Amino acid sequence: MDRDQFTQSLSFVTKALGGAHPTRLCGGLLLGIILSGVISAFAETFPHNALLVAFGGASAVFYVAVGIFIFFLPLFLRRTSMSESNRNYLELIDTVTDKAGLTKSAKRVYWTQLLDKMLDAFKPKGENLVDTEEAVNRVAED
Incomplete structure (x- = not known):
């Protein structure tokens, strides 16, 4: 060793x-x-x-x-809660999907795609772990 x-x-x-x-x-x-x-x-x-x-x-x-x-x-x-900025971001997405008049199944597809993007953004690149803020910015740009 x-x-x-x-x-x-x-x-x-x-x-x-x-x-x-x-x-x-x-x-x-x-x-x-x-x-x-x-x-x-x-x-x-x-x-x-x-x-x-x-x-x-x-x-x-x-x-x-x-x-x-x-x-x-x-x-x-204790229950872990998400930060206020992340909560506001998700509420904004919820509001936008509501105003867009999407059906329930279309919203589900949209949220699934968003979560897939978020998971891809949080995957480590080789030995270097991705910073949380960088990953959120990467998802927001897409």
Whole structure:
């Protein structure tokens, strides 16, 4: 494995482990450490509580994983919405097709052709990925 492959592999592993969101990763790590300490302290304070004793015996890695999961949970649950400019662009196309008096099937054909153009514009060219703004401009020119 040469140096470039090692760097790419390390970059992939870092991104897979949450490196794209370092603030969430650090917050989750910190929360996991705090959870581990607090639950261990409560388990020692209340030895008659079986649930606390069971969770108190868990390893710190478990609590770090739970903390990181809690911090990344909003990313998994939120709905991604499109930008306002893209929404306006699609509404404009909808308005134009309505004013053109196209039938429902003609609108469907038009939208299918437009989506095909958009997918073609977003396809990567070789190793270089296409910029989003460049792809939208390419579709608008056609």
